[in-house]
Amino acid sequence: MGLDFSVVPKYFDILLLGCAWTIGITVAAALLSFFGGILFAVAALYGPLIIRLPFRLIAWVFMGTPLLLQLFLIYFGLVQIGIDLPAFVAGIIGLGLHFAVYNSELIQTAILSVDKGQMEAARTVGLSRGQALRKVVIPQAVRAVIPPIGNNMIALLKDSALVSVIGVSELTLSAQRAIGATYRPFEFYLMAAAFYYVINLGMEWVVRKIERRISISR
Amino acid sequence: MDIDLMLRVYPFFIEAAWVTILLSVLTAILGLICGALGAAARLSRFVLVRFLGAAYVSLFRGTPALIQLFILYFGGPQIGIQLDAFEAGVIGLGINAGAYMTETIRGAIISIDKGQREAARTLGLSQWQTMYKVILPQAARLMVRPLGVNLNMLIKATALVAAISVIELTYTAQRYIGSTYKPFEMFLLAGILYMIIIYVTGRGVAWLDRKVQIN
Numbered sequence: 001m002g003l004d005f006s007v008v009p010k011y012f013d014i015l016l017l018g019c020a021w022t023i024g025i026t027v028a029a030a031l032l033s034f035f036g037g038i039l040f041a042v043a044a045l046y047g048p049l050i051i052r053l054p055f056r057l058i059a060w061v062f063m064g065t066p067l068l069l070q071l072f073l074i075y076f077g078l079v080q081i082g083i084d085l086p087a088f089v090a091g092i093i094g095l096g097l098h099f100a101v102y103n104s105e106l107i108q109t110a111i112l113s114v115d116k117g118q119m120e121a122a123r124t125v126g127l128s129r130g131q132a133l134r135k136v137v138i139p140q141a142v143r144a145v146i147p148p149i150g151n152n153m154i155a156l157l158k159d160s161a162l163v164s165v166i167g168v169s170e171l172t173l174s175a176q177r178a179i180g181a182t183y184r185p186f187e188f189y190l191m192a193a194a195f196y197y198v199i200n201l202g203m204e205w206v207v208r209k210i211e212r213r214i215s216i217s218r
Numbered sequence: 219m220d221i222d223l224m225l226r227v228y229p230f231f232i233e234a235a236w237v238t239i240l241l242s243v244l245t246a247i248l249g250l251i252c253g254a255l256g257a258a259a260r261l262s263r264f265v266l267v268r269f270l271g272a273a274y275v276s277l278f279r280g281t282p283a284l285i286q287l288f289i290l291y292f293g294g295p296q297i298g299i300q301l302d303a304f305e306a307g308v309i310g311l312g313i314n315a316g317a318y319m320t321e322t323i324r325g326a327i328i329s330i331d332k333g334q335r336e337a338a339r340t341l342g343l344s345q346w347q348t349m350y351k352v353i354l355p356q357a358a359r360l361m362v363r364p365l366g367v368n369l370n371m372l373i374k375a376t377a378l379v380a381a382i383s384v385i386e387l388t389y390t391a392q393r394y395i396g397s398t399y400k401p402f403e404m405f406l407l408a409g410i411l412y413m414i415i416i417y418v419t420g421r422g423v424a425w426l427d428r429k430v431q432i433n
Binding site: 172 | 283374377418
């Protein structure tokens with residue numbers, strides 16, 4: 001069986017729809033992981049011990065196990081406790097939490113490296129601890145780690161292919177559907193790879209653009 | 219939590235963990251070979267070779283590893299490459315990891331001060347001698363820690379071969395989640411084994427890193 005790319009155009013719209021899902025899931029999970037990362041970082045640094053310890057444990061487990069395994073836990077685990085979410089929501093939660101943990105590690109380091117004087121000055125001018133964190137320390141910390149967070153987001157796009165395994169019709173599963181109908185795995189997986197590559201380039205461009213805008217000019 | 223069930227199935231998870239370890243070791247070896255070749259290509263004097271090296275890195279880092287595995291395993295037979303799932307897993311993941319290691323190795327080599335090369339050349343060492351006797355020994359020390367990060371990612375990436383039905387840890391967990399409907403317990407079993415593997419590897423890398431540093 002040789003290669004025959006002439007079957008591909010017929011399934012182009014399925015693949016494009018898959019691309020739209022991939023982009024949507026990636027953006028949603030990226031936002032979740034960004035704000036979740038900030039939340040986790042603050043909880044892990046400033047929360048009472050009863051919050052700090054479970055957060056450390058969760059971070060440790062999420063960084064020490066494969067994403068695919070975590071997706072199975074979240075997807076099937078939610079069903080087990082009676083929450084029947086659509087697969088794509090479970091996928092977004094899984095991807096979002098996974099990368100939130102990685103982002104949180106970056107943000108924690110950044111928060112700790114913001115000069116102590118910033119917090120002290122903010123408190124002196126009458127801000128509460130929470131306000132000082134929210135308005136003074138965290139904005140500076142997050143800016144400092146925008147580039148590595150951007151890299152995480154680009155990794156997230158590629159890892160979004162994993163949610164095909166729990167049945168989300170994104171690009172990878174769309175390609176599999178087309179293969180199911182045509183028995184042409186090479187052609188369609190290669191097409192999917194090409195689409196991923198293009199989305200990846202686009203995403204890198206957007207991420208670098210955001211970086212330039214948000215990062216503090218040095 | 220169903221401890222009884224966990225006690226009943228854990229031997230299968232241990233067995234699967236050995237498959238994950240074997241996969242990781244073979245993938246790491248292939249990844250290092252590809253990474254070394256990739257770095258050599260990226261640093262080559264010839265434009266075409268440099269371009270090939272850059273294309274390798276860009277293509278394999280710019281697309282999902284899962285898709286690469288699928289192309290190799292499911293698409294391979296169409297272009298005359300017949301591999302069983304385990305072989306496809308090792309080769310696919312190894313080439314993928316190699317793209318990341320290429321950048322690690324290259325990064326370490328180019329971070330060696332230019333004066334080292336110039337001094338070596340001035341002393342009459344050839345291009346090759348300069349590389350093997352002066353640059354690489356220094357760069358190798360810088361590589362240990364970032365390659366350790368690559369290794370950590372690679373071990374977790376071996377879970378992907380579950381999607382082509384290699385019976386490793388994640389596949390085993392997935393299968394038992396499907397048959398027992400106890401996702402948490404199965405996650406716990408597989409998760410603990412992954413964390414042991416990751417922890418031990420991490421300690422090994424840290425030990426090697428201390429060993430190669432000169433103080």
